[in-house]
Amino acid sequence: xxxxxxxxxxxxxxxxxxxxxxxxxxxxxxxxxxxxxxxxxxxxxxxxxxxxxxxxxxxxxxxxxxxxxxxxxxxxxxxxxxxxxxxxxxxxxxxxxxxxxxxxxxxxxxxxxxxxxxxxxxxxxxxxxxxxxxxxxxxxxxxxxxxxxxxxxxxxxxxxxxxxxxxxxxxxxxxxxxxxxxxxxxxxxxxxxxxxxxxxxxxxxxxxxxxxxxxxxxxxxxxxxxxxxxxxxxxxxxxxxxxxxxxxxxxxxxxxxxxxxxxxxxxxxxxxxxxxxxxxxxxxxxxxxxxxxxxxxxxxxxxxxxxxxxxxxxxxxxxxxxxxxxxxxxxxxxxxxxxxxxxxxxxxxxxxxx
Numbered sequence: 001x002x003x004x005x006x007x008x009x010x011x012x013x014x015x016x017x018x019x020x021x022x023x024x025x026x027x028x029x030x031x032x033x034x035x036x037x038x039x040x041x042x043x044x045x046x047x048x049x050x051x052x053x054x055x056x057x058x059x060x061x062x063x064x065x066x067x068x069x070x071x072x073x074x075x076x077x078x079x080x081x082x083x084x085x086x087x088x089x090x091x092x093x094x095x096x097x098x099x100x101x102x103x104x105x106x107x108x109x110x111x112x113x114x115x116x117x118x119x120x121x122x123x124x125x126x127x128x129x130x131x132x133x134x135x136x137x138x139x140x141x142x143x144x145x146x147x148x149x150x151x152x153x154x155x156x157x158x159x160x161x162x163x164x165x166x167x168x169x170x171x172x173x174x175x176x177x178x179x180x181x182x183x184x185x186x187x188x189x190x191x192x193x194x195x196x197x198x199x200x201x202x203x204x205x206x207x208x209x210x211x212x213x214x215x216x217x218x219x220x221x222x223x224x225x226x227x228x229x230x231x232x233x234x235x236x237x238x239x240x241x242x243x244x245x246x247x248x249x250x251x252x253x254x255x256x257x258x259x260x261x262x263x264x265x266x267x268x269x270x271x272x273x274x275x276x277x278x279x280x281x282x283x284x285x286x287x288x289x290x291x292x293x294x295x296x297x298x299x300x301x302x303x304x305x306x307x308x309x310x311x312x313x314x315x316x317x318x319x320x321x322x323x324x325x326x327x328x329x330x331x332x333x334x335x336x337x338x339x340x341x342x343x344x345x346x347x348x349x350x351x352x353x354x
Contacts, residue, residue, distance in 0.1 A: 015071030120331030143249030
């Protein structure tokens with residue numbers, strides 16, 4: 001391997017932006033892009049002055065490619081990852097890791113067998129504010145968690161599901177999940193990262209406004225090992241698009257998050273401080289007139305040298321052996337949750353997360 005990490009970006013819908021990141025990231029070198037759609041491939045080849053390759057197998061045969069970035073239909077992620085890993089390439093892939101837990105397991109096994117990096121590109125993991133929330137919750141800033149709720153209300157027209165390469169892949173169960181697996185997976189990842197392992201789920205899904213095989217609305221309840229519960233509502237039928245809100249309620253306060261910003265971060269406090277000059281948080285029920293304090297995200301730690309994006313993350317992992325923000329084991333967790341919700345929707349029963 002040269003001083004720079006050679007990348008090939010496969011799938012130039014979402015992948016085009018990641019290809020551009022390669023050209024903007026120290027230590028990364030964009031070697032090639034790969035797409036089965038010639039018009040799109042040629043356009044990126046010209047715009048970024050990089051070689052376009054149609055055949056994925058030709059990418060895997062190249063010795064100057066160290067990392068393969070997969071930005072293809074969700075149901076192809078892990079099968080393509082296994083091929084790349086067995087060809088000696090490190091792999092990063094867009095969310096979700098896949099739509100089947102068994103496929104995730106195969107990719108994890110291939111990465112371990114070949115001693116290679118496998119990372120999942122959850123963009124929210126590269127936002128400092130989300131690390132600050134994680135640190136705040138772990139520190140008990142709002143007390144023990146009572147419950148949380150996630151409400152994603154987005155709009156997608158039928159043309160969104162009918163388009164793509166191959167055409168209509170977002171509408172087919174074999175290549176994509178619905179509103180939960182495609183859009184809400186980002187936020188389910190945040191919930192399970194912030195609140196800890198999910199123990200079991202129950203849920204219901206339906207298709208209301210689109211001609212698709214997958215669901216365009218879901219509602220589910222997640223029970224965590226900590227006994228905290230979270231309600232999750234997702235839809236791509238909401239007009240207008242209302243975005244995504246996550247609220248976490250503790251016995252001493254609340255964190256509200258909307259579309260990558262904290263909108264409320266408030267807790268109760270007494271007039272006293274402890275030896276470290278920090279407010280003492282107490283349950284409002286034990287106070288006649290609870291006082292409120294506005295907490296500051298910047299008071300909670302973020303990782304040193306947090307990577308800006310998946311490309312920088314992969315460079316650090318390949319060159320310096322740093323852990324990635326979301327490895328295969330972490331990426332599999334959201335697929336386990338989503339697969340369990342889909343199963344529960346069929347049976348009506350709680351489904352354990354194994």
